[in-house]
Amino acid sequence: MRYISTRGKAPALNFEEVVLTGMATDGGLYVPESFPQMSKEEIAELAGLPYAEAAFRVMKPFVGDCIPEETFRAMLKETYASFSHDAVAPLKQLDSNHFLLELFHGPTLAFKDVALQLLGRLLDHFLGKRGERGVIMGATSGDTGSAAIEGCKPCSHVDIYILHPHNRVSEVQRRQMTTVIAPNVHNLAIEGNFDDCQAMVKASFADQSFLKGQRLIAVNSINWARIMAQVVYYFTSAVALGAPHREVSFSVPSANFGDVFAGYVARQMGLPIKQLIVATNANDILHRTLGENDFSKKPLQATLAPSMDIVVSSNFERLLFDLYGQDGEAINQLLDNFQQGPTQLDEVAWKKARNLFSSFTLDDPGILKIIAEAFERTGELLDPHTATGYEATRQCAWDEQTPVVTLATAHPAKFEEAVIQAGFQGVALPSHMSDLLQRKEEYQVLPAELEAVQQEVARQQGC
Numbered sequence: 004m005r006y007i008s009t010r011g012k013a014p015a016l017n018f019e020e021v022v023l024t025g026m027a028t029d030g031g032l033y034v035p036e037s038f039p040q041m042s043k044e045e046i047a048e049l050a051g052l053p054y055a056e057a058a059f060r061v062m063k064p065f066v067g068d069c070i071p072e073e074t075f076r077a078m079l080k081e082t083y084a085s086f087s088h089d090a091v092a093p094l095k096q097l098d099s100n101h102f103l104l105e106l107f108h109g110p111t112l113a114f115k116d117v118a119l120q121l122l123g124r125l126l127d128h129f130l131g132k133r134g135e136r137g138v139i140m141g142a143t144s145g146d147t148g149s150a151a152i153e154g155c156k157p158c159s160h161v162d163i164y165i166l167h168p169h170n171r172v173s174e175v176q177r178r179q180m181t182t183v184i185a186p187n188v189h190n191l192a193i194e195g196n197f198d199d200c201q202a203m204v205k206a207s208f209a210d211q212s213f214l215k216g217q218r219l220i221a222v223n224s225i226n227w228a229r230i231m232a233q234v235v236y237y238f239t240s241a242v243a244l245g246a247p248h249r250e251v252s253f254s255v256p257s258a259n260f261g262d263v264f265a266g267y268v269a270r271q272m273g274l275p276i277k278q279l280i281v282a283t284n285a286n287d288i289l290h291r292t293l294g295e296n297d298f299s300k301k302p303l304q305a306t307l308a309p310s311m312d313i314v315v316s317s318n319f320e321r322l323l324f325d326l327y328g329q330d331g332e333a334i335n336q337l338l339d340n341f342q343q344g345p346t347q348l349d350e351v352a353w354k355k356a357r358n359l360f361s362s363f364t365l366d367d368p369g370i371l372k373i374i375a376e377a378f379e380r381t382g383e384l385l386d387p388h389t390a391t392g393y394e395a396t397r398q399c400a401w402d403e404q405t406p407v408v409t410l411a412t413a414h415p416a417k418f419e420e421a422v423i424q425a426g427f428q429g430v431a432l433p434s435h436m437s438d439l440l441q442r443k444e445e446y447q448v449l450p451a452e453l454e455a456v457q458q459e460v461a462r463q464q465g466c
């Protein structure tokens with residue numbers, strides 16, 4: 004499998020190179036040159052397999068010869084053993100044809116674990132093979148840094164530095180990061196805000212000289228391996244509901260478009276997905292683009308579903324590349340225009356997008372109302388992200404015959420504040436995490452100064 008850039012000017016890479024590279028040198032994102040196909044028989048054979056084995060079969064064509072089969076199988080077994088539910092991604096029935104796909108049984112209670120638990124092990128494998136060490140730097144406003152930390156904890160060739168704004172993340176969020184005690188895990192609490200953290204990480208990637216030649220790696224949502232890992236649960240859940248003999252639809256709480264793009268990939272590979280519904284919070288660029296061809300930025304809004312608070316959906320570029328017939332130059336032009344001001348997709352591309360995706364947006368008052376309503380109807384307590392997907396299913400599903408799967412992207416205990424605002428007493432953490440508030444923490448407080456942060460990272464890395 005070869006991977007090409009959405010901007011058309013960077014060299015084609017194999018899987019190993021793509022995992023280690025992140026963004027392409029021409030500013031684009033890597034995508035497979037073409038999507039592998041799974042026959043009806045191959046899809047049917049996934050029924051009843053352990054999750055790790057289904058994952059092996061779905062991902063194998065993307066990995067190609069870059070990892071020996073038995074090594075990859077063992078890696079996947081270990082990856083998904085870190086989940087607290089044996090099914091990894093269990094389905095729950097809500098009514099006659101509405102299902103919830105619980106993607107929050109990983110170590111940090113959100114769906115990002117599904118991909119980051121694998122990405123850490125992939126990086127470790129490739130770096131170990133090359134005899135290199137990798138340094139990961141990332142910034143978090145609180146809710147996603149922990150998934151990267153948990154993903155890197157088992158790695159022996161990767162050191163991770165996660166910057167969070169000191170005293171500006173909730174205690175549970177902080178503790179999910181700072182109670183991970185491992186020699187390669189470094190939590191840096193920055194005396195500043197999230198933007199300060201992000202600016203310092205960006206500057207460090209732009210000029211890596213402070214690392215004296217050690218490799219800096221990004222694990223943000225544009226890494227192809229993350230998309231690939233997310234393709235798997237579309238297959239396992241659809242097969243559980245009767246695919247390939249029956250069509251299935253999905254509703255996906257969306258922000259950077261990584262998760263729902265994985266659904267698109269599954270469909271391109273041959274999975275009979277009828278409808279893909281894109282659910283957003285008040286940061287609704289995807290809904291405006293798909294609904295009205297208004298491809299423009301709006302100021303960031305802080306919502307009750309903070310993991311979906313974005314201005315630009317980075318992975319949308321991967322879809323655009325397909326909609327524009329893999330014309331990298333056209334994508335360059337379009338995204339240049341987009342950076343300069345409001346723009347539109349060309350009419351043909353936009354119509355194609357609308358045939359593929361439905362969309363929906365839910366603001367904060369709506370989220371609170373739906374959390375309460377869904378509980379009344381089904382007895383399920385939804386987290387604020389999942390609430391957007393749940394209501395999108397109710398508003399947008401095309402027909403009554405096709406089962407719809409709403410992706411439950413986080414456990415409600417992770418966003419207790421919203422649940423309390425919706426009128427509930429609170430939510431207990433799952434039993435394997437119930438001692439979180441008693442665990443030992445380790446983190447370092449640093450000023451919001453680039454030099455201080457880079458000096459500390461360089462010192463810890465011995466360079």
Ligand SMILES: *Cc1c(COP(=O)(O)O)cnc(C)c1O
Pocket residue numbers: 113114115147224256257258259260261262263310311388412413
């Ligand atoms: C990241 C995240 C999303 C959005 O996923 P994208 O791949 O960015 O579209 C939704 N819900 C939760 C809980 C998340 O952490």
